[in-house]
Amino acid sequence: MPAQVPREGLGFEAQRRISMTAEIALPQGYALHEYRVEQTLGIGGFGLTYLATDSNLNLKVAIKEYLPGDLAQRGEDQSVQPKSESNSESFKWGLSRFLDESRTLASFRHPNIVRVLRFFEANRTAYMVMEFVAGQPLGEWIRTRRPLEQSAVLAIAIPLLDGLEVIHRTGYLHRDIKPGNVFIREDGSPVLLDFGSARTASSGTERTAIVTPGYAPIEQYHSQGRQGPWSDLYAFGGVLYWMIIGKRPVEAVARVRQDMLPPAVQVADRSRYSIELLAAVDWALVSNEEQRPQSVAEFRSAVSGLAAPDPRTATSPTPVKIREPLQATTAPTTFPTGVEFDRETLKKIETELARHIGPIAPLVIKSA
Secondary structure, three states: OOOOOOOOOOOHHHHHHHHHHHHHOOOOOOEEOOEEEEEEEEEOOOEEEEEEEEOOOOEEEEEEEEOOOOOEEEOOOOOEEEOOHHHHHHHHHHHHHHHHHHHHHOOOOOOOEOOEEEEEEEOOEEEEEEEOOOEEEHHHHHHOOOOOOHHHHHHHHHHHHHHHHHHHHOOEEOOOOOHHHEEEEOOOOEEEOOOOOOEEOOOOOOOOOOOOOOOOOHHHHOOOOOOOHHHHHHHHHHHHHHHHHOOOOOOHHHHOOOOOOOOHHHHOOOOOOOHHHHHHHHHHOOOOHHHOOOOHHHHHHHHHHHOOOOOOOOOOOOOOOOOOOOOOOOOOOOOOOOOOOOHHHHHHHHHHHHHHHHHHHHHHHHHO
16 A cells, blocks of 8 residues: 555554555565566455566466464565474465465366466465456455346356356365455456465365355354265355345355344345246355255356346236236135145146246245
């Protein structure tokens, strides 16, 4: 932050992070192989991210440096060193994991996942070079566009789901999906950023607890939690909830004893969003991981049919007419509790509905 910008209006946490960044960040102009550091973009628990220029290609890139603040510190020669001998093994283990994960992430090829260009070791630590995404964080982009139409929500959701599926197919979890890790490019396309928390999805693996309140599911609050694709889908559902409702979901730990999260089907604008989309969001946000969609394909089947068809290939569907309710001329003395269907008719409706919205059809029938 420039020296002339006053700090009086900043909170303690913001000032602490600025001070920490100034202490441990590489200086502006520092050369890492062919890359020249321009500025620090951010700092997190696992390290720092810089904006840099590839001097060979004259190309802007983002570089993530492995520097876990709890374990390591910057030396006078800019090298990264464990804070103590007792931290040495943990630092080396984390460094090895960072390199392994960089290698895996570099193999991803999807337009909605930030691309890893290369990785290397220097300064006794490791660096991951990624494409620099020009655009806006989802939180900034959405600020002047609320309320979003359903088509706009799905135009962001569907491509991100496709990218997330690529990650899961390689056996990895993102583990930190939130509005701050979604960027909207200048052409309007979304991209998923920041894989600093990504880990393998293999069962029985003990993982560091990574939580962003409102988006992290309950199983991420402890190292032995049963994490899987359903964990990322909980966070993804949280992002959709925030986009639609305008508020982030209630923190997962606050929902354990008594679920205080208002369902999207109850609080969203039903004139703007379909019950199928809202029910899918609520499905992803179920506290019990066994009752959530277990894969991207399962969740996508509930929402992909809601996206606007491509006008170049779409055919005109037969319109379905819905009768308007009859207006009573006088106030009734008794009130109907709803239209009653026999069990066989309900089953037929559910089967037909499942063809269009997938496995959440029973939930829609039950709430209708």
